Amino acid sequence: MNICVFCASSLNIDKKYIDLAGDVGAELAERGHTLVSGGATVSCMGAITAAVRAGGGRTIGVIPQVLVDVEVADEESDELIVTPGMRERKGIMDARSDAFLVLPGGLGTLEELFEIWSARVLGIHDRPLVILDPWGLYDPLKQLMNHLYDEGFTRPAVFDAIAWTSTVEEAFDRLAARPHPVRPSVTELGEAAG
Template sequence: MNICVYCASSLSIDRKYLELAATVGAELARRGHTLVSGGGSVSCMGAVTSAARAAGGRTVGVIPQVLVDMEVADEESDELIVTADMRERKGVMDARSDAFLVLPGGIGTLEELFEIWTARVLGIHDRPLVLLDPWGLYRPLRELIEGMYDEGFTRPDVFDAISWTTTVEQAFAHLEARAQPVRPSVAELGEAAG
């Protein structure tokens, strides 16, 4: 699978979040998946990509030009796609991914989570969406969504559209159990035709 990992790019976070990202990257590669990331080389984004490559995994980074100009691009990525802006970046990441894994992060991570979660609730896609939250950072968010449901602002299937997990093993179990077959790459399509 091509698994999109949304995570932090903040430089002021506790080391445990970096270690979690590195564990996810290594496990993703060990299981034979390709990482799709935001194309950054810092914080959790850098940790997940570096660990995936160190474990023999393939990495695809998608980054807007403004962040390349700030010199935070993951130049070692197997494939680095530079987009015009953040909206295009999210669209490319979405199009290149078979599943989505959300790690602890800030408002950028929340924006990505909400966009892909909303699309799943609306039936725009049916790809797995898993949130990995070992230390309860997102607990208030879950309580907020439950309160919104109680007040009639969300549909019951909002809870069916996402899996909340606390361990790396649980997260990958949910991703792999609900995943569709991997879409063939352009190279594989060419080989099949020839």
């Protein structure tokens, strides 16, 4: 599988997050998957690509031109795609991926998560979407989604569309298991469009 991993490029984070990214990269290579990433060599992004390559795995990096100088593009990628902007970057990462794994991250990671999550809820794709969160960074997000559900802003498909995991092995097992398609009703699609 081509597994797209969304993760941090932040430099001022606890080392445990970088180590987690390295563990994910090692497991990804061990299981024979290809990494699709944001194409940078810094922080978690750099740790995961280095670990994949160290394990003999293949990497595809996708990075917008504006970030090439800022984030230091991963020139060692088996395939490095430089895009004109962020929208093109996300589109290529989406198109090249069979599954999505979200590690702890910041605003950019959340943006990528929400785009893939929304598309899954709307039935635009049925690829696995898994969050790996060993330390509960995203617990407030889970609480927010439950609150949005209680207030009528979301539907059960929001919860069916994603798997929350706390170990690397569990995350990869969930990625390998094909989820049931999340099929919104016509009424729900009308509400989403409105």
